[in-house]
Amino acid sequence: MKLEMEDNKSSGKLITFCGLDGCGKTTQINKLEEWLTNEGYKVFLTKQPTDYVRKSEIFRNFSDSPDNSRFEYRALSLFCAADRLQHTRRVIKDKLEKGYIVICDRYFYSCLANLIARGYTDDVWIYEIAKSIIKPDVSFFLSLPVEKAIGRVRRRPEEKDRYINPDFQKRLHDLYIEIAQKNKGIIVSSLLSEETCFERIKFEVNRIVKK
Numbered sequence: 615m616k617l618e619m620e621d622n623k624s625s626g627k628l629i630t631f632c633g634l635d636g637c638g639k640t641t642q643i644n645k646l647e648e649w650l651t652n653e654g655y656k657v658f659l660t661k662q663p664t665d666y667v668r669k670s671e672i673f674r675n676f677s678d679s680p681d682n683s684r685f686e687y688r689a690l691s692l693f694c695a696a697d698r699l700q701h702t703r704r705v706i707k708d709k710l711e712k713g714y715i716v717i718c719d720r721y722f723y724s725c726l727a728n729l730i731a732r733g734y735t736d737d738v739w740i741y742e743i744a745k746s747i748i749k750p751d752v753s754f755f756l757s758l759p760v761e762k763a764i765g766r767v768r769r770r771p772e773e774k775d776r777y778i779n780p781d782f783q784k785r786l787h788d789l790y791i792e793i794a795q796k797n798k799g800i801i802v803s804s805l806l807s808e809e810t811c812f813e814r815i816k817f818e819v820n821r822i823v824k825k
């Protein structure tokens with residue numbers, strides 16, 4: 615199905631980053647925030663889903679455990695979608711109207727990719743909700759082979775034993791690429807050095823902020 619989103623009509627700009635855990639989103643976001651701030655822009659850094667969802671039992675269960683039998687994935691997906699709707703319209707939109715460059719760590723695309731990766735391929739409601747979500751001025755999708763992404767996550771001491779399903783991560787990765795290709799997202803290979811990735815990101819961001 616076609617993903618239709620609301621155009622950003624505000625003076626501010628919305629930049630989003632999606633991709634597997636460990637693909638380098640935070641690394642690039644921090645560089646971008648520093649660069650834009652030094653260039654004199656007002657920057658607002660945020661993330662989705664919000665901590666309200668992240669701390670919930672249902673979210674933690676699907677993130678941390680192979681046994682999800684107690685929970686219905688669609689319920690989590692709707693919960694995340696509701697959180698993203700609230701956050702996009704009441705937090706991000708407010709900042710965009712005030713002229714900020716908003717950088718969001720993960721975005722609605724993650725909700726869509728996860729839903730499909732879990733096998734819910736015909737759920738129309740997600741596309742209905744998307745119509746009320748602001749379309750980013752530029753959306754980055756960082757691409758990294760699954761084994762490498764898992765390796766980077768596992769290098770964090772607190773996540774060295776975290777449950778990760780490689781097959782699921784592969785489906786998710788491929789869906790991110792598909793969503794990017796269908797929606798004019800910018801795919802950046804995170805196999806490249808942090809600096810080379812950032813040069814690519816800077817180039818695209820310059821195109822939207824210097825308009």
Ligand SMILES: Nc1ncnc2c1ncn2[C@@H]1O[C@H](COP(=O)(O)OP(=O)(O)OP(=O)(O)O)[C@@H](O)[C@H]1O
Nearest residue numbers: 634635636637638639640641642766804806807808
């Ligand atoms: N281009 C790169 N080349 C090599 N290592 C990188 C690169 N980008 C990030 N890393 C390293 O990979 C690890 C994960 O990066 P980062 O925390 O930015 O990923 P993330 O996408 O934000 O992960 P999460 O989704 O779990 O928040 C870090 O140790 C970081 O230093």
Ligand SMILES: [Mg+2]
Nearest residue numbers: 639640641719
């Ligand atoms: Mg991160």
